[in-house]
Amino acid sequence: MRKLMMTLAATTALAAPAYAQDMNIVETAAGAGNFTTLVAAVEAAGLVETLSGEGPFTVFAPTDEAFAALPEGTVEGLLADPEALAAVLTYHVVPGAVMSGDLSDGMTATTVNGADITVSIDMGTVMVNDATVSTADIEASNGVIHVIDSVILPPM
Secondary structure (H helix, E strand, O other): OHHHHHHHHHOOOOOOOOOHHHOOHHHHHHHHOOOHHHHHHHHHOOOHHHHHOOOOEEEEEEOHHHHHOOOOOHHHHHHOOHHHHHHHHHOOEEEOOOOHHHOOOOOEEEOOOOOEEEEEEEOOEEEEOOEEEEEEEEEEOOEEEEEEOOOOOOOO
């Protein structure tokens, strides 16, 4: 299992700065370059201070491409509704620092939103709900980021 997770961490789609451990989650995401929509959404939802705080937090971070894949108008609608936006964003955050080695197939975790996410691992692919983890274990000063390829939506 650990070898599987180490392999996942080694196949990076994101080149995190070597000094990411000195930056908080928001700074790390902003500096990466492919989370501009996520960072803008965090700002619009008023979550910058929270996600820049002490933590630790685990963020399953959708890329700009993940947001672009949502149906047309979805991002704009969420940006216009800070409460709904915060509900979606906090569904991507788990309290505590959960590293890839801590994940197991069938594991559930309660998000800051209050709803659970489910982790599945199959043939070296790690998924959170229906999103695939493309890069794991990007450490920040107040937690960890795992990059995912789609936006996960909380149950309604």
